[in-house]
Amino acid sequence: MNDKLRILVVDDHQLVVQGILSSLNEVGTFDIVTANTCDKAFELVKNNSKTNPFQILFTDLSFDNTASDAILDRGESLIKAINTANYNIKIGVITGHTETNRVYNVIHNLNPSAYLLKTKCDATEIGFAISKMMANDHYYTHEIHQKITRRKIVQIQMDEVALQILKELPKHAKISNLEGIIQKNDGSTLKLRSIETKLANLRLDLNAKNNMDLILKAKELGVID
Amino acid sequence: MKKTLFFILFFTLYSVFSQTPKDSIFFYLNNTKGESKFHNLRRAISLSENLNIDTLIQQASIKYGMESYFVKDTLGLTFSKNKLLRHFQNHKDSFSLGRAFHFAAINHKIKNNLDSSFYYYQESKSVFAKLKDSGEVGRKLLSMAILQVKELDYLGSETTAVEGLKYIEPSKKKQYRTLISLYQTLGNALGYLNRPKESRAYYLKAKEMAKFNPLKHRREINYLNLYNNIGLTYVDEKDYEKAITLFKEGLAFDSIAIKYPRQYQNLLGGLSSVYFRQGKITQAIEGYKTVLEGRKRIDYVYGQSVSHGLLAEAYKENKQYSLARKHAKMGLDLGRKTRNNEQVLECLKILTELTTGKISKNYFKDYVQLKDSLFVRERTRKNQFAKVRYETEKKEKENINLKLENKEKELLLERETQQKIIGWLFAGGGILFIGFGTSVVASRRKKLLFDAKLEQVEAREKERQQIAKSLHDEVAGDIRTLHLKLSKSNQLDEAKKLDVIKENVRNLSHQLSSQSFDEVSFKDQIINLIADYFEPNFKIKTLGIDTIDWKNVNNSIKRTLFLAVRETIQNTKKHAAATQVDIHFEATKKTIKITISDNGKGFESKTKKKGIGLKNLKERVEVIDGVFSIESQLDKGTTTKIETPKDER
Numbered sequence: 001m002n003d004k005l006r007i008l009v010v011d012d013h014q015l016v017v018q019g020i021l022s023s024l025n026e027v028g029t030f031d032i033v034t035a036n037t038c039d040k041a042f043e044l045v046k047n048n049s050k051t052n053p054f055q056i057l058f059t060d061l062s063f064d065n066t067a068s069d070a071i072l073d074r075g076e077s078l079i080k081a082i083n084t085a086n087y088n089i090k091i092g093v094i095t096g097h098t099e100t101n102r103v104y105n106v107i108h109n110l111n112p113s114a115y116l117l118k119t120k121c122d123a124t125e126i127g128f129a130i131s132k133m134m135a136n137d138h139y140y141t142h143e144i145h146q147k148i149t150r151r152k153i154v155q156i157q158m159d160e161v162a163l164q165i166l167k168e169l170p171k172h173a174k175i176s177n178l179e180g181i182i183q184k185n186d187g188s189t190l191k192l193r194s195i196e197t198k199l200a201n202l203r204l205d206l207n208a209k210n211n212m213d214l215i216l217k218a219k220e221l222g223v224i225d
Numbered sequence: 226m227k228k229t230l231f232f233i234l235f236f237t238l239y240s241v242f243s244q245t246p247k248d249s250i251f252f253y254l255n256n257t258k259g260e261s262k263f264h265n266l267r268r269a270i271s272l273s274e275n276l277n278i279d280t281l282i283q284q285a286s287i288k289y290g291m292e293s294y295f296v297k298d299t300l301g302l303t304f305s306k307n308k309l310l311r312h313f314q315n316h317k318d319s320f321s322l323g324r325a326f327h328f329a330a331i332n333h334k335i336k337n338n339l340d341s342s343f344y345y346y347q348e349s350k351s352v353f354a355k356l357k358d359s360g361e362v363g364r365k366l367l368s369m370a371i372l373q374v375k376e377l378d379y380l381g382s383e384t385t386a387v388e389g390l391k392y393i394e395p396s397k398k399k400q401y402r403t404l405i406s407l408y409q410t411l412g413n414a415l416g417y418l419n420r421p422k423e424s425r426a427y428y429l430k431a432k433e434m435a436k437f438n439p440l441k442h443r444r445e446i447n448y449l450n451l452y453n454n455i456g457l458t459y460v461d462e463k464d465y466e467k468a469i470t471l472f473k474e475g476l477a478f479d480s481i482a483i484k485y486p487r488q489y490q491n492l493l494g495g496l497s498s499v500y501f502r503q504g505k506i507t508q509a510i511e512g513y514k515t516v517l518e519g520r521k522r523i524d525y526v527y528g529q530s531v532s533h534g535l536l537a538e539a540y541k542e543n544k545q546y547s548l549a550r551k552h553a554k555m556g557l558d559l560g561r562k563t564r565n566n567e568q569v570l571e572c573l574k575i576l577t578e579l580t581t582g583k584i585s586k587n588y589f590k591d592y593v594q595l596k597d598s599l600f601v602r603e604r605t606r607k608n609q610f611a612k613v614r615y616e617t618e619k620k621e622k623e624n625i626n627l628k629l630e631n632k633e634k635e636l637l638l639e640r641e642t643q644q645k646i647i648g649w650l651f652a653g654g655g656i657l658f659i660g661f662g663t664s665v666v667a668s669r670r671k672k673l674l675f676d677a678k679l680e681q682v683e684a685r686e687k688e689r690q691q692i693a694k695s696l697h698d699e700v701a702g703d704i705r706t707l708h709l710k711l712s713k714s715n716q717l718d719e720a721k722k723l724d725v726i727k728e729n730v731r732n733l734s735h736q737l738s739s740q741s742f743d744e745v746s747f748k749d750q751i752i753n754l755i756a757d758y759f760e761p762n763f764k765i766k767t768l769g770i771d772t773i774d775w776k777n778v779n780n781s782i783k784r785t786l787f788l789a790v791r792e793t794i795q796n797t798k799k800h801a802a803a804t805q806v807d808i809h810f811e812a813t814k815k816t817i818k819i820t821i822s823d824n825g826k827g828f829e830s831k832t833k834k835k836g837i838g839l840k841n842l843k844e845r846v847e848v849i850d851g852v853f854s855i856e857s858q859l860d861k862g863t864t865t866k867i868e869t870p871k872d873e874r
Contacts (some may be wrong), residue, residue, distance in 0.1 A: 013702075076744075084447075099735040100753035105744045151756035158752065158767050222761030 005032040005130070006052065010041040010059040010078070011094070012066075014120060020058060020094060026123035027130065038063060038072035042081055049087050056133060057082070061095040061102065079110045090114075090133040094121055100147055107140070107148060115140045152205040153221050161190065165198055166224050170215055175199070234835040266292060270308060283312050290328045294335075302332040323352035323361065330368065337564070340609045343372050349616050363393035363403050370410045374417070378607045381614075382414040401437040405447060408434065412454055423459040428455045436839055449475055449488035456495050456770065465499050472496035486523050490516045490749070498535065506543045513539060530559035530568045537575045550579050566599055675872065678848055682781040693737035701730050747775035747783050751790065751808075758794050762804055765794065769810040773817060779872040785845050786819060786869060792842045793821045793865045801825025801863060817871055830857040 011017045018036050023031055033054070035041040041219045045054060061075035072078045079091055092114035093106060107115060114129040120141060132139035140148060156162045164182050172178060175196065182190040190198075199211060206216035206221065218224050266289040273281035275715050286308040293301025309325035312318060330345035346369045353361035366389030373382035389407050393400045407429035415424035428451050435447040452475030459468035475481070475492040482489045495522065497512025517532035533556030540549035553575040560568035573592035704727045711720040745753070748770055755765045775783065797803050804823030811818040839855070846853040851869035 096731065097735070100757050101745055101750055104749060104753050108749075109744060147756065150759055151752060154752055154756045154759050154765070157759075157764070158770075222764070 004029060004031045005056060005134075005202050006033070006048075006054045007056045007058065007106065008035065008041060008044060008054045010038065010057065012036055012060065012063045016060070016094075020121065020126070021119075023121060023123045023126050027127035031192060036065060037070065038075065038078040039070050041078055041191065042072055045082060045087055045089060053087070054089050056090045056092065058092045058094050061093060061097050061106065076106060076110060079106070079112060083110065089155045089197075092116060092129055092133060094126075095120060098143065098147070100151065103144055103147060104151065107144075113138055114156070115144045117141050125136075149154070149206075149221075153223055156202065156205065156218075156223050162198060162202060163224065165195060166202070166215065166218050169211060175211075262299075263289070263292065266300065267808065272478055279312065279316055279318075282308065283318065283324075286312065286321075287324055290324070293329050294328075295873075297335050299332050299335055302328050302335075302636060306332070319352050319356050320358075321356075323349050323356065327365070330365075333471040334368075334372070339372055339376055340613070343369055343454070343610055344576045344613050346372070347613055351621065359392040359396065360400050360403070362646055363389045363400060363407070366392065367407050367410060370407070370414070373610060374410060374414055376607075376610070377417075377603050378610055379414045379417045381607065381610055383411065383418070386411040386414065401434050405431045405434045405438070409450070412458075416454070416458060416461065419461065421458040424461075425455055425458040428458065439787075445478070446485060446488060449478060449481065449485055449492065453488065453491045453495055455498075457494070460495065460502070463502075465503055468499050469496065472499065482519070485521055487525065490519045490525075491530060493519075493536070494532070499632055501535075501539055501542070506539055510536065510539045515516055527563040527565055528741065530556050530563055530565050532556075533559060534568050534571045534575075537572060541575055541579060546579050549575065553579065566595065570595060570599070625655075633832060675850060678850070679779060679781045679872070682785060682845075682848060686784060689737045692721070693734045696730055696737070701727060701734065704730065743780070747778070747787070750787055754791055754794070758798055763798060763806070764804065765806045765808065767808045767810065770808075773810055773812045777816065777871070782817075782849055782869055782872055785851070786817065786867065789842055789846060789867050790819065790821065792838055796838065797821075797823045797825060797863070801827070803862070812871070815871055816868050820864060821867075822862060824862045827859050827861050827863050829858040830855055830858060830863075 005023065009020050009024075009032060010031075011015055011020070011034075013153060014036075017036075021032060021034070021091045026030060035044055038059075041057070041059065042163075048054060059075045059078055062164075063074060066073040072081060075093065076097065079093075082089060082091065091110075091112045093112050094116045096118045097103065099118065103115070106112060115135040116125060116129055120143075123142065129139045140210065161182060161184060165178065167176075168178055168181055176192055178190075178195050179192040180189050182195055184190060199214070202208070202218075203211070203214050206214060206223075209215050215224075244458065262846045269285040270282060270289060271284055286305045290302055290305030290309075293299075293305060306328040309328070310323040311795045313321040313325065326349035326374045330342045330349060331340070333342035333345060346365050348795035350362050350365035350369070353365065366385050370382045370386040370389060373379070373385055386407050387405075393404045393407060408427045412424045412427040412431065415421075415427065432448065432455075435444055435451065438444040438447060452471050453771075456468045458476070459465070459471065469844070470490050470826060473494050476489065476496065478485075481492075493512050494516045497516065500506075500512065501509035513532055514538045517529060517536065520528040533552045537551075537553035537556055538547070540552060553572045556568055557572035560566070560572060566780035570592060572596065573588050577588040577592060580588060627762070639743045644693045704723060708720055708723045708727060711717075711723060751767065751770060759765055789860055794806060797806055801823050806821065806823045809822075810821040843853045846867055846869060849869055851867060853868075854866045855863060856866075857863040
């Protein structure tokens, strides 16, 4: 076993693979393997999982070179297969796709550790991503992060209960006072526990440190007036 | 102050309006005593006529008629009769008709048109018989029987009374008054027919019933009359002792002479006649005299003529001829006055015997003439009565026959209509079947057509994907290579421009692409879409998106809806200068409705031409049998409405 990180890079365009390799070389010395198809990548992950496992996988989402008999035709399928097989490997997406639907699908359903865009994928970006991934954290590049945050704001805006809580919270000294005030769509009131769970989720969504911070952020983002 | 005024006003109004005319009708109806009773009843009738309260018209008219009868007011009777007839014509209430005939009958009775009276009683009886009112039928038969006795048609009276008994006897206690009278009339008729035993039997029955009469006064009159009547039957049987005991029993009644003068006179008269037959002439004359005095006192003229006749007979027997003549003459006068033909004949007979010469001859001539005319009249009367009866019976029989015929016809008609109905049912069923079949075929065809359309949408989508892919891979790839080459050859300006083009192409490709569409729920897609355009000064709000079960909506339709929403939001952001967009989702049984409205500057939707984006959108929606419309007015924002089928499966 060597102490260098083993990284698998998967992309159908050799040019992109070269670009990523050069960036990685700027960051440090890694044990890097490359693959051009998803099936090949999965085979590599699988075969090395016992003997010499990869710690990190960087993959694209769309592959133009997939043969008609390919099992895994997209990055999504590859990530899903690896997740299902439960291999201990961190997955990062390096792609050009910024369509919210696709981004949302990947992040929400496949939960990769990183989401980077090819256009901005320089050494700093990829180095930062690797450090975050190895610290069991997530890293989404700025544009994607913004997209996800915006989405969360929209979702909060569509959530009548969340809006009620955000509006009522500043008026009361204690959270427990909210019990009986917050109403669901059907007119029934929310229990204190549910209110607290909701607040915790909201703090997470808006990356707020505490409830005060949450209100400020919500105002800042235009969620509440 | 104002409030109190209002309340005063309110209460006066209330009290004025609460006193409805209906109440006043009852007031008039219930105040029918004393002098103003006829006036009040007339008011009641006209009021209820004005208000069209039928039951009250009937009630008031009947009451008015009865009151008129008690005072022998024939005009009042005619008035009531006419009202009741009109009520019958308007409402087909046979009860009114029966009453009207009844009033006509008593009207003729007062006027002494006995055969007309009999006729109307008969009619009234028939009406009540149809109404199954046995009490009324019995009473009418009683009245007819009494009329027949008056007209000396004793046999007829007997049959009528016996028929009446059939109706009344089953409900004895309720109809005791009619029953007593029937027994009495029957007894009278049989008495005249010289069947004293049978007569007495009915009188005894009447006596049996009399105890049910709750009015003491009437009960006592009944008893006293019966003592007299039963006594007379014994007289007819020449059982004078029994007769005397009965008459005496009756006369022994406590202060009878003051309380019941008529009954007292009858009993005393009866007793005296027994004395007369026993040869105790002076005793008889004393009795007759007392009776006559009494009858004079109560102004009972008919009775007076009878008393005079009896006195004349007694004086003749006692050979006091002048007195006999005097009483015979008075009896004759009063008899003629009261149309008591029997009495007139009796007196004429005595006078013929007690006079001589021409006078006697004249009396005899009168006697013979009257007797003959009476005989003829009696016969014609009897015949008339018989005729009336016969004709009504015939009519009734005819009615029964007609009814039977009608029933048969009805049955036939019913059968025909039933057959018709069955025919129609079959026809209707056939039409329904055909309709159902065609509708099934039509809906199937429609469904197939729709499916074909959906396939078309899918094909189009695939095409889009193809374009998106080639844009992304080929065009963007070429541009990328070109970009690299340019940047390597230090043509940075051109490289930058190319970079913009590359971005545009990439965006276009992403827009066309529907990658990950199936993996993400429709709601999340919409949220993603909104997130793409959302800004603090361009707020997008959704309503009712959770009311629709998107899983069951066809994918092609969802895709179309998504694209429609995107196109609309894009247009709004580009052109409308709006700060707020509301997207309202609604589901009906078979369709999905999306209403997108903004608060932007709007445009004149009638004049503005549609751009290519809108045209495409409209076409897309219409392909899947949807409806797409845009309404806008300057400064009033824009509202886009999209309605498509659900095509749930």
